[in-house]
Amino acid sequence: MDEKHASFIIDFETVKEQKQKHMENALMELYEKLFTYIDKEANIREKVRAKQIFSHKTGIPAEYILEHNTALHFEHWFAFDYITVTGSRMFDLFVREKQEELTKPMLDLSGFMMLMALEPVHIKAVEDDEIIFSGALDSSGGEREAVFFLKSSFSIKEGDTVFLRIVRAGFKNFIIGPPFAVADSDVADILSEIKTAGKEGRVRKYLKESGIDYLRHKKG
Incomplete structure (x- = not known):
């Protein structure tokens, strides 16, 4: 193969790696935006209600929920699975309110993340x-x-x-x-x-x- 034609060969492995990196960056940014949103926007009464429900479902006393290992389980359940008093999940509310700030890759990932379950x-x-x-x-x-x-x-x-x-x-x-x-x-x-x-x-x-x-x- 001559040099002229060789220059047009696509390095599919490099393209794949670049796309993967792009999607991982989008996932990281989406994840960080979500938990920043929850930290700033979630109603304190909603969090108190969530802790009581989490305690009932898991058998973990409410006063121990925010200890390190349990806190991670609670925070992710609160973000993705907990249903608020208005009948929505925190992640759904986040996407609805912040969709103008989210890139297309983030919105695409959001569709999959809404379906996640344990x-x-x-x-x-x-x-x-x-x-x-x-x-x-x-x-x-x-x-x-x-x-x-x-x-x-x-x-x-x-x-x-x-x-x-x-x-x-x-x-x-x-x-x-x-x-x-x-x-x-x-x-x-x-x-x-x-x-x-x-x-x-x-x-x-x-x-x-x-x-x-x-x-x-x-x-x-």
């Missing part, structure tokens, strides 16, 4: 910030990979059944917020309960509303 998965392998997993409710047993969006002081290992939120950004799956592993002895009952409650295609809706309830069964 879903149970079986961990096949863990290496640094990446996991290989299969859906605990998926009979096909297909394996996928996911990367922790923000690493923190939580621990999961191969063989665990874990609840986590996943969003697709570019070519990668990212784990949003803290995961939690459930006790091995409770796994069969938990999965059976979810399948029963989520009949007729309503598993996602059930997990969106009740996924945090299984924090009661947190391992160790």
